[in-house]
Amino acid sequence: MRHWKELVKGIWSRNPQLVLGLAFCPTLAVSTSVSNALWMTLAATFVLVCSNLLISSIRKIVPGHLRIPLFITIIASFVTVVDLLLNAYQPEVYRSLGIFIPLIVVNCIILGRAEEFAQKNGVFVSVLDGIGMGIGFGLTLTVLAAVREVLGANSLFGYTLIPGMEPATAMVMAPGAFFTLALMLWAMNAVNSRSKRK
């Protein structure tokens, strides 16, 4: 039961972006298309799970004051692995994600989970936590990306929806990202405050 909780908490009650307020940069910047969002989710979740796994397994031998530099080194290594793999096997994705691949290093979710969870908990639970947080991150990202791609580019997964319709291009640009996320946060707050009142 506890394990199940660790896995699903990222989706709603501890959603990384909507509740914890982490990782807004990649969320907004990469959500221009659904396929970008899904690849970003995959990449970030891979790094998150690996770093949680490694950090929780060495947590007992790491001296306290060396934590942060060590975590950063470990995370940056996994990010480099993702970078190389994408470059080799998915060059298209590599190109369209651009600088946001190296920037996974400063994705606050990963360092945040290492600090808050992996260094205090066992290996198995930490991996579950990583997967759960990755799913939560990806869910918000994908919903945001779907809204923006449909409204801003008149397409989904790159396929046109209504031929000949002029899309609202502002939605795929920065303003659309800010507005859509603001509305999602608003909806989240509204649902939460209603259920609290009950």
Next chain:
Amino acid sequence: MMKDIIKPTVILTAIALICVFLLSHVEKLTVPVIAKRAKESREQALALVLPGFTVTGDEKRARVDGSDFTWWEGEKKVEDAIMKEKTVKGFAFLTKSPGYSGDIETMVGVDENGKVTGLTVISQTETPGLGARCVEVASRETLWDRFRGGIPVRDFADEARIPWFQNQFEGLDTKKKIGFMRRGVWNPNMRESLLEKNAISAITGATITSTAVIAGIEAGVARLAKARATQAPAAPGGAR
């Protein structure tokens, strides 16, 4: 005191060494794949921008205006008006120009008369839905068609899968100024009238991207001339 300095240093160095050691192995695995893909895509791009030409020799490099310039030379046999066979030379080069966000790198092919034989965008980081449409394939296929399976028979069925923006450049004259029109649409029937005006149809809302690609061609043609001038003594056979 000494222990406080040495111990963390040793631990951090050890971890860094382990990480770098592992990374170097991942790198060794991926580098050949990356290189192979790069070579394949380069060959594909060359075939695209110099259709019908046989590329002679390897890529050539020269320093032009303080930076490297890479180009290829090719040949094609054509028959002229009096049925006499002659060889036309063609050149392909890499060129870059700043677009809306970051450089747009293109490979451009021109023949010896200065006509563009083809253009392909090598890398770009433009806004999806706007500038990024410079690599868009003019597909008439919608998501619904996808669910139903396959492309329906619609207008332009033959042209359903061509990258329209890049294809427009074929046949433009680089000796004259290349213009652009804010039509916002493109269809194969426009090709003739656009060629007459030596212009392309720009991407809606992404004039910067369109002009950047044109600027890249112009800069590239100028640099090609300079680069060939520096190489001419070394390759006497290549002189026009």
Next chain:
Amino acid sequence: MEIKVFVTILLSTIFINNYVLARILGLCPFLGVSRKLGSAVGMGLAVIFVMTLTSFITYPIYKYVLVPYRVTYLTTIVFILVIAALVQLVEMVIEKTSPALYQALGIFLPLITTNCAVLGVAVLNLSSGFAEPNVSMGLLKSVTQGFGGGAGFTLALVIMAGIRERLELADIPENLKGVPITFITAGLLALAFYGFSGMKI
């Protein structure tokens, strides 16, 4: 001629491709430190300083160490460690030499390591061609981009802080308070900044 290039870089990093409002980098401090105008200015200055210094240091490391030894795959790891070390160093130096400045900037400095605008500028310096082995003036261009990026960040942050101070008094729906209304404001600012993209430079 050369001066024009630098003006172009500055204008485009501050206005046209503003790091926060167009490239969407550095949102965490943008949301976190934009409640008070005073602290926004302090944070902005610290970011300008660190971004300029980062560009100044990461560029030679890339060009003279990583490229010659063919270890460019280590770029990410080296850059983030350089930035972390740099931030620590700057913090210590400021603390020793100017306690007054440390008082003003002190709490913001550790936050800068995880500011993706800083790592962003280091990586962007490589991809926008400044760091190509053969381009002359690459270092100066990188430093200019670092400074411009920091200045653009500061501009966005200060405008945002000014607006948020006023918003404190406004009557906003309960569920929009805090982060959501800040994002709506940021969206409007970003729309306004798109006006700059038509600028001919």
